[in-house]
Amino acid sequence: MPPLITHLYTADPSAHVFEGKVYIYPSHDRETDIQFNDNGDQYDMEDYHVFSTESLDPLAPVVDHGIVLHAKDVPWVSKQLWAPDAAFKNGKYYLYFPARDREGIFRIGVAVGDKPEGPFTPDPEPIKGSYSIDPASFVDDDGNAYIYFGGLWGGQLQCYQGGHDVFDPSWSGPKEPSGAGVHALTPRVAKLTGDMRQFDGEVQEVVILAPETGEKILADDHDRRFFEAAWMHKRGGVYYFSYSTGDTHYLCYATGTSPLGPFTYGGRILEPVLGWTTHHSIVEFKEKWYLFHHDCELSGGVDHLRSVKVKEIFYDKDGKIVTEKP
Numbered sequence: 001m002p003p004l005i006t007h008l009y010t011a012d013p014s015a016h017v018f019e020g021k022v023y024i025y026p027s028h029d030r031e032t033d034i035q036f037n038d039n040g041d042q043y044d045m046e047d048y049h050v051f052s053t054e055s056l057d058p059l060a061p062v063v064d065h066g067i068v069l070h071a072k073d074v075p076w077v078s079k080q081l082w083a084p085d086a087a088f089k090n091g092k093y094y095l096y097f098p099a100r101d102r103e104g105i106f107r108i109g110v111a112v113g114d115k116p117e118g119p120f121t122p123d124p125e126p127i128k129g130s131y132s133i134d135p136a137s138f139v140d141d142d143g144n145a146y147i148y149f150g151g152l153w154g155g156q157l158q159c160y161q162g163g164h165d166v167f168d169p170s171w172s173g174p175k176e177p178s179g180a181g182v183h184a185l186t187p188r189v190a191k192l193t194g195d196m197r198q199f200d201g202e203v204q205e206v207v208i209l210a211p212e213t214g215e216k217i218l219a220d221d222h223d224r225r226f227f228e229a230a231w232m233h234k235r236g237g238v239y240y241f242s243y244s245t246g247d248t249h250y251l252c253y254a255t256g257t258s259p260l261g262p263f264t265y266g267g268r269i270l271e272p273v274l275g276w277t278t279h280h281s282i283v284e285f286k287e288k289w290y291l292f293h294h295d296c297e298l299s300g301g302v303d304h305l306r307s308v309k310v311k312e313i314f315y316d317k318d319g320k321i322v323t324e325k326p
């Protein structure tokens with residue numbers, strides 16, 4: 001399948017159906033002289049574009065709505081606008097984005113717009129109590145809204161083992177817990193306030209259980225432990241929490257009966273693509289389910305120059321997602 005967007009490098013696509021069209025909120029990758037490292041410094045993005053399409057037919061045009069938010073317009077941001085997401089509630093559109101603050105610590109910001117294609121006006125401060133990367137918003141059928149987040153290594157999630165508001169710089173870089181019996185770090189979730197701009201209550205841990213033991217996934221289980229790229233979708237009353245395993249390059253999912261979990265590991269969605277990172281979203285459009293993801297084919301395998309793709313996905317009769325190959 002060719003990339004959906006070829007005039008720019010785009011990654012981390014969060015797709016939503018708004019006003020009858022598919023809107024895509026990706027990262028905007030750019031060339032950089034920064035040396036590749038496992039802290040992700042080469043992912044040095046500075047703005048976001050929004051894209052839309054009326055059809056997922058491979059020949060259908062994809063409209064680039066231009067720059068909807070730039071790092072220089074967000075007072076608290078120093079650099080690295082990483083994977084964003086968007087939500088609709090109360091007649092407004094909300095763009096959630098992670099970036100490093102002036103101290104170099106990742107926080108999550110929100111910007112508000114009247115239309116799905118923006119422009120978006122950022123709040124002057126990050127969401128209070130937010131940390132790490134890869135926000136994914138989810139508005140449930142009952143109107144309650146949630147935001148999932150977190151990412152290891154360059155995403156700094158491992159720096160919060162002492163508490164949600166205690167950043168331990170000694171864990172900065174490509175580090176994570178390991179060892180016999182040690183549980184994997186969990187992604188995080190918070191309920192959003194009615195105005196969608198703050199956390200409503202405590203940040204909670206998203207527990208992912210191994211089906212064969214009923215126990216939490218272990219830190220050394222790199223084929224299944226959460227690394228980054230959280231996403232939530234709901235199908236047939238089942239909550240599907242999906243994510244990337246990072247250094248093993250899988251997109252996986254776990255299912256549960258509540259948006260807050262616990263979730264039980266269910267399997268792989270996508271085998272490794274060309275490029276180090278893999279990141280996705282899943283959305284229903286015209287009664288079919290689609291996986292939006294990225295790879296590095298267009299750049300010839302340059303890890304930080306990625307391109308968004310889409311493919312239809314399928315569920316078996318028990319609701320298990322059929323694993324796709326790139």
Ligand code: FUB
Pocket residue numbers: 011012027043082083133134151228229277278279
């Ligand atoms: O795009 C920068 C980072 O790479 C994202 O935040 C991660 O999910 C990975 O795709």
